[in-house]
Amino acid sequence: MLLPLPDPASRQRATQSSMLEVEFAQHSDPGRVRDHNEDYLGYAAPATPEQVHTHGWLFALADGVGGQDRGEVASRTAIESLTAGFLAAPKGELLTSMLPRLVQAANQRVLDAAQAVGSGQSAMATTLVACALRYDRVVVAHVGDSRCYLIRHGQSAQLTRDHTYANEQARLGVLSRKQAANSPARHVLSRSLGGDLVVNVDVAEHQVFAGDVLALCSDGLHGAVHGPDIARTAGHGTDLQKAARDLVALANLRDGGDNISVLLIRVKGVERVGMYRGRPYKLR
Numbered sequence: 001m002l003l004p005l006p007d008p009a010s011r012q013r014a015t016q017s018s019m020l021e022v023e024f025a026q027h028s029d030p031g032r033v034r035d036h037n038e039d040y041l042g043y044a045a046p047a048t049p050e051q052v053h054t055h056g057w058l059f060a061l062a063d064g065v066g067g068q069d070r071g072e073v074a075s076r077t078a079i080e081s082l083t084a085g086f087l088a089a090p091k092g093e094l095l096t097s098m099l100p101r102l103v104q105a106a107n108q109r110v111l112d113a114a115q116a117v118g119s120g121q122s123a124m125a126t127t128l129v130a131c132a133l134r135y136d137r138v139v140v141a142h143v144g145d146s147r148c149y150l151i152r153h154g155q156s157a158q159l160t161r162d163h164t165y166a167n168e169q170a171r172l173g174v175l176s177r178k179q180a181a182n183s184p185a186r187h188v189l190s191r192s193l194g195g196d197l198v199v200n201v202d203v204a205e206h207q208v209f210a211g212d213v214l215a216l217c218s219d220g221l222h223g224a225v226h227g228p229d230i231a232r233t234a235g236h237g238t239d240l241q242k243a244a245r246d247l248v249a250l251a252n253l254r255d256g257g258d259n260i261s262v263l264l265i266r267v268k269g270v271e272r273v274g275m276y277r278g279r280p281y282k283l284r
Contacts, residue, residue, distance in 0.1 A: 019049065019052055019053075019269065019271050020052055020056065020057070020133060020134065020135060020136070020267075020269065020270055020271055021267075021268040021269040021270075022057055022133060022265055022266060022267055022268060023240060023265075023266050023268055024043065024059065024240065024263065024264060024265040024266070025240035025241040025243070025244045025263075025264050026041045026244060026261070026262065026263040026264070027241075027244035027245050027247070027248045027261070027262055028041060028248070028259070028260065028261040028262075029248045029252065029259070029260045029261075030259055030260075031220055031251075031252060031255075031256045031257060031258050031259050031260050032252055032256030032257070033256060033257045033258070034258065034259055036072065037072070037259045037261075038063065038064035038065070038071035038072045038074075038075055038259055039061065039062065039063050039064070039075060039218050039220070039259045039260075039261035040061075040062050040064065040072070040075035040076045040078075040079045041060070041061050041062075041079065041216075041261055041263050042059075042060050042079035042080065042082070042083050043057070043058060043059045043060065043083065043263075044057070044058040044083040044086045044087050045057060052134075053092075053134070053135075054091040054092050055086065055087070055089065055091070055134070056095070056132055056133050056134030056135075057132065057133045057134075057265075058082070058083060058086040058130060058131075058132045058133075059130065059131050059132075059133075059214070059216060059263055059265055060078075060079050060082050060083065060128065060129065060130035060131075060216070061079075061128075061129050061130075061146055061216040061217065061218060061261055061262075061263050062074070062075035062076075062078045062079050062126045062127060062128045062129075062146070062193075063075060063126060063127040063144065063145075063146050063218040063219065063220075063259065063261070064076075064124075064125070064126040064127075065125050065126065065127075065189070065192065070114075070117065070123060070124040071124070071125075071126065073113055073117065073124065074110050074113065074114075074124045074125055074126035074193065074194050075126040077106070077109050077110050077113045077126075078106040078107075078109065078110055078126050078128050078193050079106075079128075081102070081105055081106040081109040081110075082102050082103065082105075082106050082128070082130060085101075085102040085105055085106070086098070086102060086132070089102070095132045095134060095137070095139035095205070096139055096203055096205055098132070099130060099132055099139055099141035099201070099203055100141060100201045100203055103128060103130070103141055103143065103193070103199065103201045104198070104199065104201070106128065106193055107143075107193045107194065107197075107198075107199045108197075110124065110125065110126060110193045110194035111194055111197070113194075114194060124194050125189070125192040125193060125194035125195050126144070126192060126193050126194060127142075127143060127144025127145055127146040127163075127189065127192055127193070127218070127219075128141075128142060128143050128144060128146065128193050129141075129142040129143075129144070129146040129147060129148050129160060129216050130142070130216075131148055131214055131216065131265070133208065133265070133267070135270065135271050135272070135273040136207055136208060136209070136270035136271060136272050136273060137205055137206070137207060137208065137273075138150075138205070138206050138207075138208050138214060139203065139204070139205045139206075140159050140160060140203070140204050140205075140206070141201050141202065141203045142160045142163075142201070142202055143163060143191055143192060143193055143199055143200070143201055143202070144162075144163050144189050144191065144192050144193075145162040145163060145164050145167075145187070145189060145219050146160075146216065146217065146218050146219065147159075147160045147162070147215075147216070147217055147219075147222050148160045148214060148215070148216050149214070149215040149217070149227055149230055149231075150206065150208075150212060150213075150214060151212065151213040151214070151215060151230065151231045151234055151235045152209070152211070152212050152213075153235075154231055154232070154235045154236060155228075155231055156215075156227035156228060156230055156231035157227075158227060159204060159206065160202065161202070162219075163189060163190045163191045163192075163202075164186055164187065164188055164189055164190055165188045165189075165190050166181075166183035166186040166188070167186075167190075168190050169183075187219065208267050208270060209267065209270065210267055210268060210269050210270055211237075211266075211267065212266070212267045213234050213235055213240075213264060213265065213266045213267070214264070214265040214267075215230050215234055215262060215263070215264050215265075216262065216263040216264075216265075217230070217247075217261060217262045217263070218258070218259060218260065218261045218262075219258065220251060220255075220257075220258035220259045220260035220261065221247060221248065221251045221260050221261065221262050223251075223255065223258070224250070224251040224254040224255035224256075224260075225247055225250050225251050225254065229247075229250065230247060233246050233247050233250070234247065234264050240264045240266055243264060244262050244263075244264050247262050248260045248261075248262060
């Protein structure tokens with residue numbers, strides 16, 4: 001789904017902004033059935049104006065699987081590895097190459113953590129969805145069924161695709177979308193961090209504008225609250241912390257059978273750039 005571009009006035013305000021500026025909020029809840037929370041959220045913020053240009057912002061969410069607290073270990077390990085690697089990355093490294101590298105490193109850290117607790121590879125795993133923002137671009141990387149939505153002008157577009165066996169069957173035409181949504185395999189991951197030595201990471205880059213909202217969420221949220229509801233709750237300049245709490249409350253009201261997490265990022269201003277051979281240059 002393609003969302004409409006901002007109106008000329010808002011694009012002009014974005015052009016006049018001298019630096020990328022964001023605000024964000026997050027909320028996580030065990031749900032109404034689980035006795036502990038295996039979701040984990042994190043971010044890496046630039047400490048100086050220089051780092052806004054050389055690194056930017058990173059936001060990430062992971063949904064651990066494995067039970068007996070092992071999912072919690074996997075999700076925390078993945079997020080901590082990713083955020084630390086982002087802050088330590090070389091200045092100006094392309095986000096489209098940095099994020100897959102960092103996700104692979106996080107995958108290895110989850111495998112190492114599984115060995116440290118005496119767990120087999122299949123007993124500790126996690127999803128991961130991350131978005132990194134720099135200038136007027138967002139790069140989204142993900143593994144598993146945690147999602148990223150882009151909300152613009154009250155409409156939502158899903159920027160990720162679920163890595164589940166049911167969704168893969170739907171893509172191949174084996175199942176219809178309706179059958180996939182009701183399939184017993186709709187929550188069975190076709191790939192995850194900790195599942196194998198090398199993980200296949202989906203990466204995509206998108207342009208963002210002032211006023212856009214990015215929503216990262218676990219399946220405990222998007223399984224009960226669909227894109228249009230997320231857009232209505234988190235769009236239109238609403239308070240992000242209240243929106244995050246309201247989304248989690250709505251997911252609990254409608255289902256609550258899984259951990260529920262959401263991370264909302266509003267783009268307040270961007271620095272417009274052009275790209276030449278993968279390198280940014282300022283637009284006058």
